[in-house]
Amino acid sequence: MALTSTDETDLILPLFTGMQENPRFATFLERLRRRTDANHIGLIHHTHDWTGGRKSTYFAGENLSRRAAETNSPDPFETDRALFEQLRPNRVYSLSELVEHDPVARAARARRMANLGLADERVVRITDGDSFTAWLMLARAKPCSAADSALLSNLAPYVGIALGNLVAAERDRLLARINALSLARAGRGWMTFDLDQRLTAIDPETATYWEAHCGTEPRIGERLRGLDQGTDRELAAAMADLADDPGRPARAVLLRQVPRMEALLMAMDAGSEDPGDILALVPLPRELPADGAARLAQVHDLPPREAELAMELAGGHSIAESAERMGLTLETARNYSKRLYAKLGVRGQAELVRLVYESTAVLA
Known part of the structure; x- marks a missing residue:
């Protein structure tokens, strides 16, 4: 019977x-x-892709898990989970069909359901084969x-699509967070900017930095304020070039001299015939992290003071300046630096600084 x-x-x-609801699919x-005039409708959703195996249970009507706990009865799903995992996808099973070839197990299942005040059930397994089973x-x-x-048979394909969309949305959210x-x-x-140089999106860290150091609040839908006329023209020309040819190499632009702030511009839709937004990657000036020396010492088995000296040098200070700051x-600072060069296999301060900046020591 069709829907x-x-x-x-x-x-x-x-x-x-329903994926936007809380609880979902309510x-x-x-x-x-x-x-269906049911006492309980449940949707049990297991993900098993790289986002991590998670189980989510959504239901309407009676809470069978809670009732089972209150009556000291086994959970109706977890007890027979092995049976549920063997069900053929998209086929609706009745209570008797769940354990069709085992009358003892069938009778035990019926007793467990009766203890919960239930006489019959229907269940359909839904899976995409890779990322989820429900x-x-x-x-x-x-x-x-x-x-x-x-009805369950007709709904199963739609439920599969909805859960597939949910898994994809969760994956995208996780990737965005990472x-x-x-x-x-x-x-x-x-x-990001549109082709008229209007701001279309900005990450919170950049927005906070720009407002604090450039004196203006970046506003979505407006051009970026706080630029001099020459920079504004250069930015517009770079964006126009990328719009004309999204396949062009990324282009660097100096946004401000004080504080120094650069941007690397690139077309977000490179390879597409339709030009889209322009992405600007922005290095945010900041101090090296306070625990950077501890990380460097941990990875390279360095004494704490030698690791501190490495971080001072990476911060742009000379040996003499680093010695004074520490x-x-x-003479002691020079001895530390010589030991650092030997232990880390570098030939001087320049290579040491490069090693530090290629390590986790500089990550916030």
């Missing part, structure tokens, strides 16, 4: 918007419960019907 237009409005639409599950379950105190099975954290730790910010004699 009706009413089903599409009452069930499918809230299913696809409207879809409650409407399905009312439609079970849509219907349980109630009276026998289920063929119409219940038909990218944002990586850029922030590396002292890099970003801005409260050392110049």
Whole structure:
């Protein structure tokens, strides 16, 4: 039996918007419960891709897990989880079919459900084969019907699409968090501009820095303020060039002299015939992290004071300046530097600074 237009409005639409709800899919599950007169509608969702194996349980009606705990009964899903994982995808199973070839196990399952006040159930396993497996379950105190099975069977493909969208959205969110954290730790910010040089997005770190050091608040939908006329013209020309040919190499622009702030401009849609926003990667000036010396010492097995000297030198200070800042004699600082060069396999201060900046010591 195919889904009706009413089903599409009452069930499918809230299913696809349900990932935005809290708890998720609440409207879809409650409407399905009312439609079938079920005591319980459950959706158990397991992810098993690189985002990490997580189990999420959504339900409408009676909370079977809580009732099982209150009556000292086994959880109806976890007890027979091995059976549920063996179900053929997209086929609806009845209570008797779950353990079709084992009458003892079938009777035990029926008793466990009876202890929860339930007489029958229907379940369908849904999976994309790679990133998730889910079970849509219907349980109630009276026998289920063929119409219940038909409804779950028809809904299963749509539930699979909705859960696939959810997994993809979660993956994108995780990637965005990783990218944002990586850029922030590396002292890099970003801005995006449309082809009219208006700001379309900016990361919080860059917005805070710009407002604090450039005297103006970056505003979405407006051109970047705080630039002199020459820089504004150069920025416009660079963006126009990238818009004309998104495949052009990235272009560096000096945004401000004081504080010094550069941007590396590139087309976000390089390779596309339709020009899109321009991405500006921005190195954010900042002090080296306070615990950078401890990280350097940990990785390279250095004494703490030698690691501190390495960080001072990486910060642009001379041997004499570093010695004064650390409260050392110049001779002691020179001895430390010689030991550093030998232990780290570098041939001088320049190579030492390069090693430090290629290490985790400079990450915030």
